[in-house]
Amino acid sequence: MTERFDAVDVIRRKRDGERLTPEQIDWVIDAYTRGAVAEEQMSALAMAVFIRGMEREEIARWTRAMIASGERYDFSSILGAGGKVATADKHSTGGVGDKITLPLAPLVAAYGVAVPQLSGRGLGHTGGTLDKLEAIPGWRADLDHDEVLEMLGGIGAVICAAGSGLAPADKKLYALRDVTATVDSMPLIASSIMSKKIAEGTDSLVLDVKVGSGAFMKDEDRARELARTMVELGEDAGVRTTALLTDMSVPLGLTVGNAIEVEESVEVLAGGGPDDVVELTLALAREMLRASGIDTDPAEALADGRAMDVYRRMIRAQGGDPDAALPVARESHEVTAPEDGVLTTLDALAVGTASWRLGAGRARREDRVQAGAGVRLHAKPGDRVRRGQPLMTLLTDDPGRFDRALEALQGGWSVAPGDSADVERRLILDRLSAE
Incomplete structure (x- = not known):
C-alpha cells in the first residue's frame, strides 16, 4: 500500500510550528492505528x-480522526413510555x-435519563471506578x-468498562504518551478524553475537571483552559457539553480506596454521607x-430511596450482590494528632499516594489492587482535634506497606494550636458551557 503522506514530513511540519492540514491529521492517526x-x-x-x-481546528480534527479509528455507539434505540430516552x-x-x-x-437514572457510564481503572494515586465496584x-x-x-432500557443506568473498539487510536497513543513524557499536553489530553466520550454516543x-494537588491539573488557569477546550470539542461534535471546575486540593469525602469508597457511596444513596460528596453529586446531577x-x-431522589433502588438493581444486573459484605483489610495503622489544635491542611496528593502504596492503586496497568486497602479519614481541614486522636487509619493486607505509605504522608497534613483556623474550601470553582 502506498501511503498518502510521509511521517517525517508531518513531524517536521509540526516541529517547525506549522499547522497540520486536516488530510495530514486524518492520515497520521489512521496510519498509526494500522501500524504504518x-x-x-x-x-x-x-x-x-x-x-x-x-490550534482549535487541529485539535477538533485530531479528535474526529481518533473517533473514526474505531466504532461509535448508538443509543437511539432506547425507548421509554414517552418515546426516545435522553x-x-x-x-x-x-x-x-x-x-x-x-x-x-x-x-x-431515577429521573428517567439513561446513563451509560463507561469507566476505567485507576493508575497511580487516582482511583478507578471499576476497581471500586469490583470490590462488590x-x-x-x-x-x-x-x-x-x-x-439502559430496563434500569436506566450502567457502569461498565469501555469496549476496546472505542477510539483504538487513543488507546495506542495514551500508552505511548505515558512513556515519552508527553502526557501533560493540552491538545492531547483534550482529544484523548473527548474522542472516547463522543464515541460513546x-x-x-x-x-468534572479537577484542579489542585491531587488532580492532573494543578493550576486553575490551565484546568479552565482544558475545560473550555473540551466543551468546545463536545459542542462541535453535536454533544451538549458543560464543565464544572472542582477543587481537588483535599481528598473528596472521608475514604480513599476501593471497598471503603463503595461503602461511602452507599451512605450517600441512603441520604447520608459526607457533605462534599453529596454537594458534588447533586451539582453534577443537576x-x-x-x-x-x-x-x-x-436531592429528593436521595431522600426518598429512588436512587438507591436503581443502584441495587444496577449492581444485581451485573452479577453483584448489593447486600454482600465488602472486603476488609487485614491490617490497620492509625495516624494520630500530635497535639490539641485544628487540622489545617490535608494534601490530596499525599493521601492518594499513601492509599496507592497501601495497595489500593497500581503502578502498571496489569497490577492487581487490594479491595480493602486505602485510607479512612477521621478529620478534614478546619476540624478541631485532640492529642492522640486518630486523624486517619491506614488499611492494607500487607503490613510491610505501612512505612512507605507513612513516608508519602510526611508533610501532607498539619495541626495548628488553637481552637479555630481560617480554613475555607470552595468545592465548585467555576462552570463553563457554550451558552
Whole structure:
C-alpha cells in the first residue's frame, strides 16, 4: 500500500510550528492505528505537539480522526413510555476519593435519563471506578453492547468498562504518551478524553475537571483552559457539553480506596454521607438533568430511596450482590494528632499516594489492587482535634506497606494550636458551557 503522506514530513511540519492540514491529521492517526507509522515516529510527533501546541481546528480534527479509528455507539434505540430516552454521561479528570460516579449514575437514572457510564481503572494515586465496584462480590465490569442497551432500557443506568473498539487510536497513543513524557499536553489530553466520550454516543456530557494537588491539573488557569477546550470539542461534535471546575486540593469525602469508597457511596444513596460528596453529586446531577431537559431537585431522589433502588438493581444486573459484605483489610495503622489544635491542611496528593502504596492503586496497568486497602479519614481541614486522636487509619493486607505509605504522608497534613483556623474550601470553582 502506498501511503498518502510521509511521517517525517508531518513531524517536521509540526516541529517547525506549522499547522497540520486536516488530510495530514486524518492520515497520521489512521496510519498509526494500522501500524504504518512507527512508535518512534508518533513519539516524535507527540513531542512536537507537546512543545508547539495545536490550534482549535487541529485539535477538533485530531479528535474526529481518533473517533473514526474505531466504532461509535448508538443509543437511539432506547425507548421509554414517552418515546426516545435522553442519554447523559459524566467524565471526571480523576482525583483522590472521587467516588461520585457510583451514586451519580443511579441518581440521574431515577429521573428517567439513561446513563451509560463507561469507566476505567485507576493508575497511580487516582482511583478507578471499576476497581471500586469490583470490590462488590460477583460484580462484573465487562459487558457487550447488547447488555449495555438492555440495562439502559430496563434500569436506566450502567457502569461498565469501555469496549476496546472505542477510539483504538487513543488507546495506542495514551500508552505511548505515558512513556515519552508527553502526557501533560493540552491538545492531547483534550482529544484523548473527548474522542472516547463522543464515541460513546450520548446526547449530553458533563465534565468534572479537577484542579489542585491531587488532580492532573494543578493550576486553575490551565484546568479552565482544558475545560473550555473540551466543551468546545463536545459542542462541535453535536454533544451538549458543560464543565464544572472542582477543587481537588483535599481528598473528596472521608475514604480513599476501593471497598471503603463503595461503602461511602452507599451512605450517600441512603441520604447520608459526607457533605462534599453529596454537594458534588447533586451539582453534577443537576447539570446532567438540565442538559436532558429536566428541571428538578435531585436531592429528593436521595431522600426518598429512588436512587438507591436503581443502584441495587444496577449492581444485581451485573452479577453483584448489593447486600454482600465488602472486603476488609487485614491490617490497620492509625495516624494520630500530635497535639490539641485544628487540622489545617490535608494534601490530596499525599493521601492518594499513601492509599496507592497501601495497595489500593497500581503502578502498571496489569497490577492487581487490594479491595480493602486505602485510607479512612477521621478529620478534614478546619476540624478541631485532640492529642492522640486518630486523624486517619491506614488499611492494607500487607503490613510491610505501612512505612512507605507513612513516608508519602510526611508533610501532607498539619495541626495548628488553637481552637479555630481560617480554613475555607470552595468545592465548585467555576462552570463553563457554550451558552
